[in-house]
Amino acid sequence: GQNIDQPTEMTATEGAIVQINCTYQTSGFNGLFWYQQHAGEAPTFLSYNVLDGLEEKGRFSSFLSRSKGYSYLLLKELQMKDSASYLCARSGDSNYQLIWGAGTKLIIKP
């Protein structure tokens, strides 16, 4: 199968750290994307991991383990504006086709 699993909803406190996990089927895997989507807006690209390890971009970092079929998005120093849905997607077997998770809704509380 090509299922991608991520938690439906998470809650965290402003200023804290949160980790959003994503697991996927490893067959035919090329790379793993993370997108952010605020309510009523377009998904925006955050990161793309192809190799194992952690990639850091400011307050956001993304980790990939190809052998385990596992990725996470780490958000530090949370701000209220980080309240959004975070979508995990993997490159599929077909050219140009991504397989998407249902998204994790992140709620930030003061």
Add this chain to the structure above:
Amino acid sequence: ETGVTQTPRHLVMGMTNKKSLKCEQHLGHNAMYWYKQSAKKPLELMFVYNFKEQTENNSVPSRFSPECPNSSHLFLHLHTLQPEDSALYLCASSQLDTQYFGPGTRLTVL
């Protein structure tokens, strides 16, 4: 802000109406996509065009008809829709793997 625009942003239509959604990308990409996004479900890929040629059609009902006159423009023609077709319709474009999204059209079918 993105280089992908969509019009209209909101659309309400009856089941007997015919309407069209428009997407334009200003990024010089060669591939364009239509997605359907329903609440709490993964993004559903509907159509993919690469250099104006349709490369994917994921078993979409014929009441949805895409048109890609050139690499910068993509249309989705709608006719005799059903209430269950109410959703957010997203357009995206890409050069390689990373897709960039428009703001979407929120469609309500009465």
